[in-house]
Amino acid sequence: MKNRSITIKHIAIKLGISTSTVSRALRNKPDVNPETRAKVEELANSLNYEPNSIAVSLVSKRSYTIGVVVPCYHFFYAEAISGMEEFTIDHNYYIMICNTRESYQLEKEIIKKLVSKRVDGLIISLSRETKNYDHLLELKKKEIPYVLFNRIAEDVDTSKVCVDDMDGAFTAVNYLIKKGYRKIAHIQGPPDLLLSQRRKQGYLNALRNAGIEPSDDDIITSDFSVKSGRLCTEKLMNLADKPDAIFCVSDEVAYGSINWLKKNGYSIPEQIAVVGFTGEEFSELIEPPLTTIQQPAYEVGLKAAEVLLDRIENKNLPNVNIEIKTVLVQRNSA
Amino acid sequence: MKNRSITIKHIAIKLGISTSTVSRALRNKPDVNPETRAKVEELANSLNYEPNSIAVSLVSKRSYTIGVVVPCYHFFYAEAISGMEEFTIDHNYYIMICNTRESYQLEKEIIKKLVSKRVDGLIISLSRETKNYDHLLELKKKEIPYVLFNRIAEDVDTSKVCVDDMDGAFTAVNYLIKKGYRKIAHIQGPPDLLLSQRRKQGYLNALRNAGIEPSDDDIITSDFSVKSGRLCTEKLMNLADKPDAIFCVSDEVAYGSINWLKKNGYSIPEQIAVVGFTGEEFSELIEPPLTTIQQPAYEVGLKAAEVLLDRIENKNLPNVNIEIKTVLVQRNSA
DNA sequence: ACCGTTACCGGGAACGTTCACGCAACACGT
DNA sequence: ACGTGTTGCGTGAACGTTCCCGGTAACGGT
Numbered sequence: 001m002k003n004r005s006i007t008i009k010h011i012a013i014k015l016g017i018s019t020s021t022v023s024r025a026l027r028n029k030p031d032v033n034p035e036t037r038a039k040v041e042e043l044a045n046s047l048n049y050e051p052n053s054i055a056v057s058l059v060s061k062r063s064y065t066i067g068v069v070v071p072c073y074h075f076f077y078a079e080a081i082s083g084m085e086e087f088t089i090d091h092n093y094y095i096m097i098c099n100t101r102e103s104y105q106l107e108k109e110i111i112k113k114l115v116s117k118r119v120d121g122l123i124i125s126l127s128r129e130t131k132n133y134d135h136l137l138e139l140k141k142k143e144i145p146y147v148l149f150n151r152i153a154e155d156v157d158t159s160k161v162c163v164d165d166m167d168g169a170f171t172a173v174n175y176l177i178k179k180g181y182r183k184i185a186h187i188q189g190p191p192d193l194l195l196s197q198r199r200k201q202g203y204l205n206a207l208r209n210a211g212i213e214p215s216d217d218d219i220i221t222s223d224f225s226v227k228s229g230r231l232c233t234e235k236l237m238n239l240a241d242k243p244d245a246i247f248c249v250s251d252e253v254a255y256g257s258i259n260w261l262k263k264n265g266y267s268i269p270e271q272i273a274v275v276g277f278t279g280e281e282f283s284e285l286i287e288p289p290l291t292t293i294q295q296p297a298y299e300v301g302l303k304a305a306e307v308l309l310d311r312i313e314n315k316n317l318p319n320v321n322i323e324i325k326t327v328l329v330q331r332n333s334a
Numbered sequence: 335m336k337n338r339s340i341t342i343k344h345i346a347i348k349l350g351i352s353t354s355t356v357s358r359a360l361r362n363k364p365d366v367n368p369e370t371r372a373k374v375e376e377l378a379n380s381l382n383y384e385p386n387s388i389a390v391s392l393v394s395k396r397s398y399t400i401g402v403v404v405p406c407y408h409f410f411y412a413e414a415i416s417g418m419e420e421f422t423i424d425h426n427y428y429i430m431i432c433n434t435r436e437s438y439q440l441e442k443e444i445i446k447k448l449v450s451k452r453v454d455g456l457i458i459s460l461s462r463e464t465k466n467y468d469h470l471l472e473l474k475k476k477e478i479p480y481v482l483f484n485r486i487a488e489d490v491d492t493s494k495v496c497v498d499d500m501d502g503a504f505t506a507v508n509y510l511i512k513k514g515y516r517k518i519a520h521i522q523g524p525p526d527l528l529l530s531q532r533r534k535q536g537y538l539n540a541l542r543n544a545g546i547e548p549s550d551d552d553i554i555t556s557d558f559s560v561k562s563g564r565l566c567t568e569k570l571m572n573l574a575d576k577p578d579a580i581f582c583v584s585d586e587v588a589y590g591s592i593n594w595l596k597k598n599g600y601s602i603p604e605q606i607a608v609v610g611f612t613g614e615e616f617s618e619l620i621e622p623p624l625t626t627i628q629q630p631a632y633e634v635g636l637k638a639a640e641v642l643l644d645r646i647e648n649k650n651l652p653n654v655n656i657e658i659k660t661v662l663v664q665r666n667s668a
Numbered sequence: 669a670c671c672g673t674t675a676c677c678g679g680g681a682a683c684g685t686t687c688a689c690g691c692a693a694c695a696c697g698t
Numbered sequence: 699a700c701g702t703g704t705t706g707c708g709t710g711a712a713c714g715t716t717c718c719c720g721g722t723a724a725c726g727g728t
Contacts, residue, residue, distance in 0.1 A: 007714055018678045031676060050450035055714035057388045058683045078412040085433055096428050099419055116384035255619045285589045287621030341684055352708045367706060389684035392713045
């Protein structure tokens, strides 16, 4: 009582022809009589035949599957994954998603497993712990194409897709300056992350560009969370020389910041302005609606998928380094 | 210059033994001399050998992959998928995620493709358009286990995991009644969705339970979006007999509702109360923080994965129908 | 009558594993 | 001397495809 799904062989036997002819007929290859082709197609249809893609993969050495490795399921990644999925499905690829939970160890294991599952390529956003890139070099050695996105590493030789963080930060801070704010603080992300560094650099550039000398006291480190947004804001507001504006590394940090400020009687944006970075769907729903730098997450995912698929189909395409521009969304928090 | 990854055969040849011995050695099977086993393991390690899981799948007829089909990438699904992924990865399964974008046609095609990819099972949340279940019956016929979650269909014979919507809605409305609200309106979801019906039923039950006769005018239909929350609220507040509380089918609808109410000068919760359903992360950040029914999305996903994996490992387990309880989160909007 | 071409089809190997057998070698007890 | 076990290993088929190669038959041209 074996649960055999129907194969090319069944069709061949039933029609009294060989499996190779059936195979040819089904894939619209030449060298098959139109009549036999019709008969094969008819039978295949009526039997609801579906080729076993495992077997196809074994011979073609292509799985039409790509591995996606993210460090968490933050809003940004959900959006980005949505973009990847939409692009890949239209090109007949499927995505396999894994979460490293910010662990370098897990990241290594997961990538290894995905390779053993013979994915055709990988789209990776590095974990917060990742400082060593040997596991990525291994991919290069095995000639498995991969693209880094969002959390990238500068000195890894591969294609990358991310947002122009420096430019986004510059725009945000510049906007604050134009609005008349002068004492602008920055709640930065984990300092070892490239995107944190870049956003901070944009912040510094904007200040210096306006002739304002940044102070170290005005830069404080968060971990992206709402809670740390609250904490950092508290510290900032206990400074002798209080800021009149805060540029936050992420929307969530900004939520925390606004939350603390309101609770402690500050009026936004009159007494103090807050600007975020991400452009979450909800940023417009909080009170006051958040002025923020919108990252096109969906587009980042889609682009990453596009770059990868190109490199899968054509292995010797050169690497690209795509930085997608952000857009400033002006609302009422600044 | 073929990019051959290393196989069991290479190891066999290099060691002068047969592939079956290597296979046995690597999988800790009996019938192999400890010495040869050691040699095999050593060589495999030094060559960084990873079994080709495609080939393994072909013979074992197991892919250790499960297909996840969702209608959109809403917050709830992102959370649920996170739960699935965490559970499955720990059991050495991988998930393949596809988005039907609320289309019945796409849902059918995607499921068919996933089957041809030989997934070991499926976790499905139905599209809004799905009224015909033939594609699910097809799965049953092929003996591919699948579980429905969240957007389930009552008359399909399979395992299901969802939230106890009726109970959640009852709790929410009952809470409003206890708080003294009497004229409670309901912004419902698309009426053909089972979860809409159940939440509405919970709402009705709570009212009748308190001796309040519900009025048809107080029930109005949304599509889950923030925008429709605004629209529905506007209609409700233009009624001759205005409600003093609104029970919303989702948090997003509640955001829209609150948004409209504030813009039009209503004070919450004094003049009118709003209660949501979902328990998004952001529901506590809006003004006023939203009282809502928290759906444990992560847990739903995890449970769905657990139920499916059980049924994959043991095909003749009976179906289960799991309803996970929600919890009322009391905040300031009611 | 001969040869070349074309159209159609089948045989068999290959992809990288696993698995059921079978077999040799040796040990043990009678 | 004989049977009986046990240990360790190899052979070959199987999983469901694709692909290379070769073969046959028919046809047309000289």
